[in-house]
Amino acid sequence: MGSAGAAAAAGIHDGELGAPPQTYTGKVPWQEGAADAPPAALGTDFRFFTPAERSFIEAAVNRLIPPDPAGPSAVEANVPFFLDRQLAGPFGRGDHYFLGGPWKKGAAEQGYQMRFSPAQLYRAAIKAVDDYAAANFHGAAFASLADADKDKLLKGLEAGTVQLGDGVDAKSFFAMLLQNTKEGYFSDPLYGGNKDMAAWKMIGFPGAHYDYSEWVTRHGEKVPYPTVGMKGRPGWSES
Amino acid sequence: MTTTLKPVDAVLVGFGWTGAIMGQQLADAGLSVLALERGPWRDTATDFATGFAQDELRYMWRHHLFQNVTDDTLTVRNHLDQEALPMRHLGSFLLGTGVGSGGVHWNGQIWRFLPSDFQTKSHNQQRYGAKAVSDYDLTVQDWGVTYDELEPHYDTFDKLCGTSGKAGNLNGQIQAGGNPFEGARANEYPTPPMTQTYGPTLFGQAAAELGHHPFPHPTGNLSQPYVNPLGAQLGKCTYCGFCEKFGCGNYSKASPQTTILPYLMAKPNFTLKTECEVLRVELSADRKRATGVTYVNSAGEEFFQPAEMVILSAYVLQNVRLLLLSGIGKPYDPKTGEGVVGKNYAYQTMSSVNVFFDDKLINPFIGAGALATVIDDFNGDNFDHSGLGFIGGAYVGGMVTGGRPIEMIYTPQGVPAWGLEWKQAAAKNYLRSFSFSIHGSCMSHRGNYLDLDPTYRDVHGRPMLRMTFDFTDNEHKMSDYVTDKAVEVAKAMNPREFKVNRRTGSWSVTPYQTTHNTGGAIMGDNPRDSVVNKFLQTWDVPNVFSLGSGAFPQNAGYNPTGTVAALAYHAAHEITTRYIKAPGPLVAA
Numbered sequence: 148m149g150s151a152g153a154a155a156a157a158g159i160h161d162g163e164l165g166a167p168p169q170t171y172t173g174k175v176p177w178q179e180g181a182a183d184a185p186p187a188a189l190g191t192d193f194r195f196f197t198p199a200e201r202s203f204i205e206a207a208v209n210r211l212i213p214p215d216p217a218g219p220s221a222v223e224a225n226v227p228f229f230l231d232r233q234l235a236g237p238f239g240r241g242d243h244y245f246l247g248g249p250w251k252k253g254a255a256e257q258g259y260q261m262r263f264s265p266a267q268l269y270r271a272a273i274k275a276v277d278d279y280a281a282a283n284f285h286g287a288a289f290a291s292l293a294d295a296d297k298d299k300l301l302k303g304l305e306a307g308t309v310q311l312g313d314g315v316d317a318k319s320f321f322a323m324l325l326q327n328t329k330e331g332y333f334s335d336p337l338y339g340g341n342k343d344m345a346a347w348k349m350i351g352f353p354g355a356h357y358d359y360s361e362w363v364t365r366h367g368e369k370v371p372y373p374t375v376g377m378k379g380r381p382g383w384s385e386s
Numbered sequence: 387m388t389t390t391l392k393p394v395d396a397v398l399v400g401f402g403w404t405g406a407i408m409g410q411q412l413a414d415a416g417l418s419v420l421a422l423e424r425g426p427w428r429d430t431a432t433d434f435a436t437g438f439a440q441d442e443l444r445y446m447w448r449h450h451l452f453q454n455v456t457d458d459t460l461t462v463r464n465h466l467d468q469e470a471l472p473m474r475h476l477g478s479f480l481l482g483t484g485v486g487s488g489g490v491h492w493n494g495q496i497w498r499f500l501p502s503d504f505q506t507k508s509h510n511q512q513r514y515g516a517k518a519v520s521d522y523d524l525t526v527q528d529w530g531v532t533y534d535e536l537e538p539h540y541d542t543f544d545k546l547c548g549t550s551g552k553a554g555n556l557n558g559q560i561q562a563g564g565n566p567f568e569g570a571r572a573n574e575y576p577t578p579p580m581t582q583t584y585g586p587t588l589f590g591q592a593a594a595e596l597g598h599h600p601f602p603h604p605t606g607n608l609s610q611p612y613v614n615p616l617g618a619q620l621g622k623c624t625y626c627g628f629c630e631k632f633g634c635g636n637y638s639k640a641s642p643q644t645t646i647l648p649y650l651m652a653k654p655n656f657t658l659k660t661e662c663e664v665l666r667v668e669l670s671a672d673r674k675r676a677t678g679v680t681y682v683n684s685a686g687e688e689f690f691q692p693a694e695m696v697i698l699s700a701y702v703l704q705n706v707r708l709l710l711l712s713g714i715g716k717p718y719d720p721k722t723g724e725g726v727v728g729k730n731y732a733y734q735t736m737s738s739v740n741v742f743f744d745d746k747l748i749n750p751f752i753g754a755g756a757l758a759t760v761i762d763d764f765n766g767d768n769f770d771h772s773g774l775g776f777i778g779g780a781y782v783g784g785m786v787t788g789g790r791p792i793e794m795i796y797t798p799q800g801v802p803a804w805g806l807e808w809k810q811a812a813a814k815n816y817l818r819s820f821s822f823s824i825h826g827s828c829m830s831h832r833g834n835y836l837d838l839d840p841t842y843r844d845v846h847g848r849p850m851l852r853m854t855f856d857f858t859d860n861e862h863k864m865s866d867y868v869t870d871k872a873v874e875v876a877k878a879m880n881p882r883e884f885k886v887n888r889r890t891g892s893w894s895v896t897p898y899q900t901t902h903n904t905g906g907a908i909m910g911d912n913p914r915d916s917v918v919n920k921f922l923q924t925w926d927v928p929n930v931f932s933l934g935s936g937a938f939p940q941n942a943g944y945n946p947t948g949t950v951a952a953l954a955y956h957a958a959h960e961i962t963t964r965y966i967k968a969p970g971p972l973v974a975a
Contacts (some may be wrong), residue, residue, distance in 0.1 A: 165424050168683035172657040175648060176427055183433045185444055211804040217813040243449045245459040245474045248843065253471040256464055256894040270421055298805070305803075325804055326447075333791040334443035350816035352751055352791050355440035356622035357635070359752040366584035367747045377438055 185377065186236070188339035193228065194235040195266065199288070203273045204230060206290035208328045210297045218349025219342070221328055229331030229340030230269075239266030252316075259319055265327075275311035276300070284339040336376045344374045388680065393692035394420045394657075397679055399708065400415045400700030402487030403947065404933035404954045406642035406650060407543075408697050410616070411958035413656040415966060420691065421656075421699075422681055424663035425453075425484030429643055430841045434490075434633025439626075446631045451491050453481035457845035460703060464856040464892045466720060466833060472842050472850065478894065480631060480903040481701060482887045485660065486642040488701065488901060489947075493630040493755030493787060494606030494639045496549045497944035498540050498952070500766040501533035501569045502915050506829070506940055509767060510777045518777055522858045523832040525723075525730055526777075527939040530911035531920040531956065533569045539955035540948060541572055547640030548612030548620050551575035551604030563602045565760075565767045580609045580623065583761055585748045585820035589784020590759035592878035598761040603783060604702070606640035616649035627788030629755030629774040639755065658791045658805075659683075665846055667696050667712040667930060676714075676930045694969070695929050695961075697954035699954075704934035706836050706906035707851040715917050715926050719834050720854070726742065726917050728836040728876065730905040731853065735780070735826035735861045737869045737889045740796040741881040750789030750820055758785035761875075763898045766827070773975045776863040780943045781827030782872045796821060822872050826865050826889075827943035828904075831858050836906040856892050866887040907936030909953075912975065919973040921965075922957040928971045931957060 169176075196204060208221035208230070221227075233239060241264030253260045263271060280289040284296055291301070303309030304321040311317045331340030333347070335355065342348065347354055354375040362370050395417035398405045405421055413419045428434075428451075446452045453476070461470035482488030502509045506526045510518045519526050543549075553574045554564025579602035582590065590600035607623040614620070624640040638645050650656055661684035668690065678692035698705040709715055709727050718729035760783040762768060771777060788794065796819045797811040814821035839852040846888045871889055876884040910916025922937055924930045933954050935946045942949075960972055 151490065166661055166684060168659060168661040168685055168687075169427060170657060170659050171427065171651065173654055175429070177429075178432070181432050181434060182438075185438050185441055198402075212809055215806055215807050215809065224525055238448060243452075243454055243457065243475065245455045245457075245472050247472070247842070251469065251471055254464070254468065256892050256896075257462055257473075258477060258895040259469045259474045301804075328804075329792050330447055331441055334447075335441055337441075338443055347791065347936045349813050350791060350795065352789060352816065356751075357436045357440070357626050359626065360624050362749065362752055363581050363583055363625055366587060368749075369747060370749055370752070376442065 185337055187337045188229070188232040191228070193231045195231045195239065196227070199274050200270070201227060201237045202290040203277060203288070206297060207301065207324065210301055211292065211325055211328045212332055219345040221332055223342065224332050224340055224346050225342040226328055226331035226340045229334070229338055230327055232339050233327065234266045234269055240264055261314070261316055261319060265323060268315070268320055268323065271313045272311065275313045275315045276304070279309060279311055337378055344376055347374050388688045388690050390690045390692065393678070393694070394418045395655040395693070395694040396420070396697060397422060397691055397693035398697045398699045399679060400424075400487070400698070400704065401485050401642070401658060402482060402699070402701070403489040403642060403951060404427065405699035406646040407698070407954045408699055408933060409656060410646050410650045411962055413650060413653045413953070415962040417655065419656045420693070421658045422662045422664055422679070422691070423485055423658065423660050425487070425660065427660050428485045428490060430633065430635060430637060432752050436635035438630055439635035442628070442630045442792050446790065446793060448534050449476055449480070451482070451484065451633060458850070460851040460853055461839040461842050462661050462853045462855070462885050462895050466854060470839055470852045470854070473895050477896040478899050479903055480898065481703070481901065485658070486641065487596070489641045490633045490643065490775040490904070491631050492947060493945070495756040495945040496544070496547060496604045496606050496948045499533070499942045499944055499949050500567065500768070502767045503942040504529040504531060504533055506777070513767065514771055514777070517772070521591050522860045524858070524860060525830045525832050527730070527830070527908065527910055527915055529939055530599050530909055530916065533756070536952045536956055537569065537572060539952040539959070542955050543948060543951040545576055546607045546614050546616070546645050547638070548576045548608050548614055549581050549604055550577040550609040552579045552602060553699065554601060563601060566599050567762045567765070575604065577612055580605055580607065580754065580757055580765060583625070583749070583752050583757060583786055584706060585750065585786045586757060586759035586784045588746070589822065589875065592875050593759070593761045595615060595878055596874060598763045598875070600759050600761050603756045603758035603760045603785070605754070607754040607756055608638050608640075614645055616646060618645050618648050620644050625752045625754050625757070627751045627753035629753070630787055634709060639730055663846070665710065665711070665848065667708060667714060669712065669714070669927065673713065674927060675925050695931070698930065698932040702903050702906060702934050703836070703851055704905070705932050705934055705936045707838070709907060709917065709924070709932065710838050711848060714924055714930055717837060720833050720835050723832065726908070726915065727756055728906050730830035730908050730939055731834050731836045731855055732828040732830050732904045732938065733855060733864045733893070734900040734902040734941060735828050735857060735889055736899050737824040737826070737865050738887045739822045739824070739869065739872045740819055740885040740887070741822070741876050741879055742796070742798055742815050742883050744818065744882045747784070747817055748820050749817060750786050750794065753786040753788035755787055758783035764871050771901070774863070774867060776860045776867070778827035778829055778860070778864050778943060780824045780864065780868040782868065782875065783823045783825065784820065785823050786820050791816070796885070798883050822876065824865065824869050824872050825943060825945070826861065826868060828941045829858070829860050830905060832895040851900040857889065862889060902935070902941065904935040904938035904946060907932040908939045910939065921972045922953060923961040923972050925975055929969060931961070933957065
């Protein structure tokens with residue numbers, strides 16, 4: 148389907164965002180051109196992060212998934228761009244979160260309890276972490292800390308031993324950042340991360356294949372399929 | 387303003403598995419049937435075609451097919467002294483919505499409960515003494531229905547789905563290659579078991595060496611093409627590894643879409659309305675009869691739909707909430723033990739063991755929702771519990787449902803969740819590891835229940851459901867015992883190393899466990915102890931039926947869908963052969 152067709156389909160599809168009420172009787176309904184195609188991240192521009200926020204994100208995700216010969220770092224895999232587009236879109240707006248009040252801290256077992264949508268949380272937390280870094284590491288922003296200090300601060304967020312200002316729960320932010328970073332690293336390249344499917348190649352995941360039937364009984368053999376994403380192999384669509 | 391619509395014989399509230407099953411049975415009996423579904427229409431070609439079905443981010447992590455909690459969620463707490471707070475994001479369970487609901491994004495694990503599972507109280511009391519069923523404030527009950535009564539209906543569901551498996555007990559004769567502990571089946575499975583990949587095969591070999599009884603997991607991911615009695619065609623599973631949490635693009639996974647809807651949607655006396663959420667069941671002045679339901683659609687219009695019969699066929703959590711909101715049955719009070727609606731909420735007790743090899747390529751991406759070799763030696767009462775201090779059990783399965791890399795990279799004990807060490811462990815172990823699932827029962831407990839939240843409200847202004855739940859010592863002891871048995875199997879596989887993920891601490895709403903919520907609208911043989919009778923008919927309002935896992939008085943160590951479906955067919959049989967000729971209570975109170 149061409150991009151005009153895809154846009155039309157996105158406009159008429161009765162997916163999760165709420166459709167008009169419908170009545171069906173006498174047959175299975177069918178609508179031409181209405182496939183619920185995935186929302187690709189097009190272009191290369193950043194839409195959510197400010198330059199300072201982008202510096203923070205690049206520094207942080209590259210400690211979560213650092214460079215080494217085994218495979219790409221998070222920055223090499225384009226995770227910051229993925230995060231930017233996710234936060235600029237429905238996920239950032241909290242489209243699958245209940246954010247109504249009242250808002251109370253709760254027990255760890257009760258999960259996420261902040262009023263912030265993911266985009267609001269990133270915005271508040273990046274500032275709060277930079278403020279914390281400045282107060283505790285000689286006035287430096289997080290991005291300019293030595294790797295060991297970055298790791299120390301990240302571990303403090305993860306454990307909840309670092310207390311942040313501006314109403315930001317450090318553990319909840321760290322958990323979301325780590326989860327979203329792994330999403331950007333390992334999701335289909337359609338969403339802007341996992342550049343060249345290099346993260347999939349690193350672990351040996353062949354991607355969005357539809358049929359492994361002939362390999363079911365070939366125990367322990369290497370499956371020689373080329374890595375493939377929903378847009379096809381890079382050789383088909385990006386050369 | 388509420389618009390009153392033309393009356394129908396039966397209105398179904400929710401259109402997943404139970405709604406589709408009941409809808410087909412009632413429509414075939416000639417009734418005018420209307421299904422009201424709060425979510426959208428969904429079909430294979432439009433919503434999860436093979437060109438874009440294998441998308442981990444969108445379906446698993448962005449909840450594309452799941453209930454959106456923005457407008458309506460529930461509140462959760464572990465115990466009575468805590469304040470319940472809203473589940474602000476799905477985690478522990480992944481609720482369905484839309485046509486087919488959870489039947490679209492389930493794994494296709496099709497089990498029957500053991501005969502003794504239906505007599506949890508009397509069976510365990512007789513074998514282990516009265517204390518065994520009352521320790522830890524357990525409130526287990528018998529179901530009021532037996533395995534033998536349900537067997538024909540389990541069989542109907544197997545034939546509908548084309549279930550792939552190997553019988554272990556055919557009419558009392560134990561069969562090689564099947565589950566020797568299962569209740570007697572009248573018939574072999576409709577299709578042979580799935581061919582096992584490397585991981586499940588290694589599990590089966592190790593389990594057999596230890597003297598256990600491994601068999602292939604019965605599945606609704608089909609081993610070969612199949613045409614069911616309604617004329618619906620299913621294809622052979624291609625092991626793409628995107629099954630649970632995803633829709634099947636290949637018509638290989640049994641779902642309402644692949645098994646019932648092509649037949650049911652063509653019937654002129656059946657109508658489906660989507661984007662219509664039922665707010666409550668309306669009762670007559672004497673509250674002994676339902677007059678219909680009030681619903682609101684996505685345009686904000688409110689309607690009263692009169693009906694001779696109201697079938698609650700939503701998910702357990704919505705069914706229980708609608709009973710509470712409509713004033714059907716007496717709400718349960720955990721302090722006095724009085725009342726029944728919301729009583730005995732239970733869940734599933736899960737743990738796992740990851741095994742890591744140097745010399746074996748497991749290729750975990752070759753997977754399917756129910757692709758596993760399983761032992762049932764430590765489930766239910768298949769083993770002697772004397773002196774163990776718990777009742778119940780779990781199956782242990784060497785499972786490879788897929789190798790989706792955001793969710794399913796296993797790293798060895800002690801490896802941190804991020805950083806260089808994590809990255810290198812992920813790269814080293816992804817192709818050479820897999821997991822055993824220890825899928826345990828969850829007994830009912832005096833303090834575990836559902837009621838209406840006093841604070842939080844949904845977009846319609848209705849109180850949210852409040853869930854009060856934690857695992858008890860019975861569940862922790864059971865889980866540790868069976869997990870130890872799984873560790874023995876892991877050791878027998880001679881891996882480089884293994885990692886044990888025990889069920890520890892309190893239940894948390896965050897990490898995914900299972901969408902196997904049960905109880906709250908429990909069945910039984912009298913109205914003092916149960917909400918519905920053996921035909922899922924509410925004791926208090928005989929023209930209201932409540933289907934689904936809400937009827938389970940406690941949860942067994944198996945995936946619930948097979949039993950949910952069998953109970954629905956059992957109820958439908960009684961409704962179509964007895965109730966519609968003489969409406970009224972099907973069991974004397």
